[in-house]
Structures are given as structure tokens and as C-alpha cells.
Amino acid sequence: MRLTHIKNLAVLLGTLLLPLTLSAQDTDEQATGDEQNEAAFQSWLTEFREDALARGISASTLDSVLPTIRQQRQAVQADRSQAEFVNTYERYLRRVNASRIEAGKDLMAEHGDMIREVSAGYGVQHRFVVAILGLESNYGSFPITEPLFSVIATLAFDGRRGEMFRNELYAALEIVDKGYATPEMMKSSWAGALGIVQFTPSSFLRLAVDHDGDGRIDLWTMGPDVIASVANYLSSTGWRDDQTWGREVSLPSGGEQSLPAPQSAGMTPEAQCRSFQSMGAWRPLNDWQQLGVRRADGSDLPTRNLPAALLIGDEGDDKGYLVYRNFCSIMRYNPAFRYALSVSLLADAIDDIRD
Numbered sequence: 001m002r003l004t005h006i007k008n009l010a011v012l013l014g015t016l017l018l019p020l021t022l023s024a025q026d027t028d029e030q031a032t033g034d035e036q037n038e039a040a041f042q043s044w045l046t047e048f049r050e051d052a053l054a055r056g057i058s059a060s061t062l063d064s065v066l067p068t069i070r071q072q073r074q075a076v077q078a079d080r081s082q083a084e085f086v087n088t089y090e091r092y093l094r095r096v097n098a099s100r101i102e103a104g105k106d107l108m109a110e111h112g113d114m115i116r117e118v119s120a121g122y123g124v125q126h127r128f129v130v131a132i133l134g135l136e137s138n139y140g141s142f143p144i145t146e147p148l149f150s151v152i153a154t155l156a157f158d159g160r161r162g163e164m165f166r167n168e169l170y171a172a173l174e175i176v177d178k179g180y181a182t183p184e185m186m187k188s189s190w191a192g193a194l195g196i197v198q199f200t201p202s203s204f205l206r207l208a209v210d211h212d213g214d215g216r217i218d219l220w221t222m223g224p225d226v227i228a229s230v231a232n233y234l235s236s237t238g239w240r241d242d243q244t245w246g247r248e249v250s251l252p253s254g255g256e257q258s259l260p261a262p263q264s265a266g267m268t269p270e271a272q273c274r275s276f277q278s279m280g281a282w283r284p285l286n287d288w289q290q291l292g293v294r295r296a297d298g299s300d301l302p303t304r305n306l307p308a309a310l311l312i313g314d315e316g317d318d319k320g321y322l323v324y325r326n327f328c329s330i331m332r333y334n335p336a337f338r339y340a341l342s343v344s345l346l347a348d349a350i351d352d353i354r355d
Contacts, residue, residue: 041071044157048169055170061177065149068183075151075190076158089313092338095135096345103141104134104350107222115227118211122231123241128326129230131347132333133222136198140222144195148172148188152201155192168192171201180204180217187220195219196226199233207233237329238272245330245344246308246323247355249301252292255320256312259291267307273328276335279309288322295355311337 156165211228266281313319
């Protein structure tokens with residue numbers, strides 16, 4: 001009897017210990033996998049260094065930056081779950097809240113003269129510049145603290161968009177190599193975007209502006225360089241300061257199903273809008289009026305016969321938005337409908353513009 005109990009106890013103990021044994025094995029396999037991954041990453045960095053030298057990046061810059069790079073796996077996770085593409089309109093548009101609106105008004109109260117003057121110099125309404133800063137970094141209050149070079153190198157090594165981030169890594173090194181910023185200044189978000197304006201390094205090189213003429217481009221401190229750089233970005237995409245972004249509209253019964261049409265079914269959109277084919281058909285406002293589309297309050301659309309595309313919100317909410325060419329310029333900043341719509345609605349709220 002006792003022997004039977006002993007055998008049963010042994011079996012029980014073996015069963016209890018089995019998961020521990022497997023867990024230890026899994027841990028060993030994980031450690032081996034991590035070591036192999038790190039070895040591959042270091043080999044990738046070595047190969048990248050040779051390419052960067054061939055592109056003209058100085059050895060001194062590479063020697064100061066590359067040894068500091070560490071893999072940031074959280075950047076990979078963030079890159080694959082961007083809110084602009086996984087959230088509903090209703091959920092994403094919660095970003096246009098009272099707190100963010102009031103913070104934008106406060107920024108205008110503090111720096112309004114400078115913001116208006118600098119934005120106007122680029123032919124861009126100031127409210128859109130301010131709204132972009134609100135969405136990108138909560139007007140500079142959101143902590144931008146991640147090590148840019150580690151983030152971008154990780155995303156380049158990951159491979160999903162490897163070639164794009166490899167080019168961004170070259171651009172980031174060029175920023176340091178040309179003395180625009182020190183390696184310590186190069187802090188970013190998990191997406192590898194720089195400063196208050198959240199420019200990619202390549203956008204920094206093409207569009208960032210030393211507006212105050214102090215010899216450096218400061219995108220980390222709210223000031224003329226920040227405002228000018230965002231305004232210059234929008235201006236470079238064909239922005240029109242005699243137009244707004246569009247407006248919320250009400251749809252006729254069944255409009256969610258009947259109104260969407262491919263881009264080819266409408267007029268040819270302007271150049272900056274053509275690549276956004278999922279925006280559908282562009283039609284003059286008069287045509288949308290005839291199809292039963294009205295302002296959000298039910299009144300007639302404006303009589304200025306601008307070309308517009310119709311964006312449909314979440315299925316079943318009967319919300320739509322007629323958008324103009326400037327909306328496409330905001331999409332050049334971030335190619336997501338929800339993002340551009342949030343910027344547009346926030347811009348109007350900051351300036352108390354009501355349709």
C-alpha cells in the first residue's frame with residue numbers, strides 16, 4: 001500500500017515538474033534565438049557602416065553613433081499597430097477633445113503673433129499648422145525621448161519596411177554629419193520621427209527651415225523654426241490659402257452605399273490628390289448637391305463650385321465629409337484619412353470656425 005502511494009506521488013511530482021522542465025527548455029531556446037538575432041543585427045550594422053561610408057557619411061560620425069545603437073523591439077510592435085489604421089473614426093476622432101482644443105488656443109494666446117506671421121509667409125493658414133502640432137506631439141508637451149538611431153536601425157533591420165527605414169537612417173546620419181544636430185539631440189517617437197513636428201529625417205533634410213537664422217534648425221523647441229517647417233511642408237504640397245480643408249456633411253438615405261464611386265468615375269483630381277485613389281470620385285460641389293449631399297445642418301452646400309471627394313465615416317453612422325485639395329496636403333504629412341480629418345476638425349475648433 002505504501003509502495004503504491006510512493007509510486008503515485010512520484011508520478012504526481014513528475015507531472016508537476018514537467019512544465020518547469022519545458023519552461024527551462026523554452027527559456028534556453030529563447031536565449032539562443034535572442035543571441036542569434038543580436039549577432040545578425042551586429043552583422044547588419046557592420047555592413048551598413050560600409051554602405052554609409054560609401055555614401056559620404058564621415059567615419060567620425062559613424063564611430064560616434066553606431067556603437068550607441070541598440071535594438072528597440074517595441075518600435076517594431078508600434079510600427080505594426082498604428083492607430084490611424086486600426087481604430088474606428090469615432091475612436092480616433094476622440095483626439096479632437098476639449099483639452100487639445102484649449103491647449104491649441106493657449107498656444108495661440110502665447111505665441112499667436114509669431115505663428116500668424118510665420119505661417120502667412122508660406123501661404124498657409126495658421127490654424128492648420130497649430131493643429132498638426134497638436135496631433136503630432138500635443139504642441140510639444142508629449143515627451144519625445146526615444147533614441148532615434150536605435151529606433152530607425154531596428155525598423156530597418158526588421159525588414160517589413162526595411163529599405164525605407166534604411167534610407168531614413170542614412171538621412172539621420174547626414175543631419176548629424178552636417179552639424180544640424182548632435183547625436184544627443186536626435187530623440188524621436190517609436191515611429192522614428194523627430195521633435196515637435198515629427199518629421200522623418202529625410203523630411204528634415206528637405207523641408208525643415210532655420211527661420212530665425214541662428215545657424216541651426218531647432219525642431220525640439222516651440223519657436224519660428226517649428227512653425228516655418230510645418231508651414232513649408234504644407235506649402236510644398238500645393239497648399240491653397242484661399243481654401244479650407246472641406247466640411248462635415250449629411251448624406252441622403254442610403255448614401256453610404258450609393259454615393260461611393262471609384263476615382264475614375266469623377267473628374268481628374270489635382271496632382272497632389274491623384275495617388276489617394278481610395279478617396280474615390282472627385283466631383284464639383286454642385287454635383288454633390290444634386291446627389292443629395294448637404295451641410296451637416298441640412299442646408300445647401302456652398303455655391304463655390306470646388307472639386308471635392310466624399311469620405312464616409314464608420315459604417316452605419318451616416319456621417320460623411322466632403323474634402324478639398326488642401327486635405328490631400330495634410331495627407332502628405334500622414335497618409336491616413338483619420339489623421340487628416342482630425343487635423344482639419346481640430347484646426348476649425350481652435351479658431352472657432354463652425355460650418
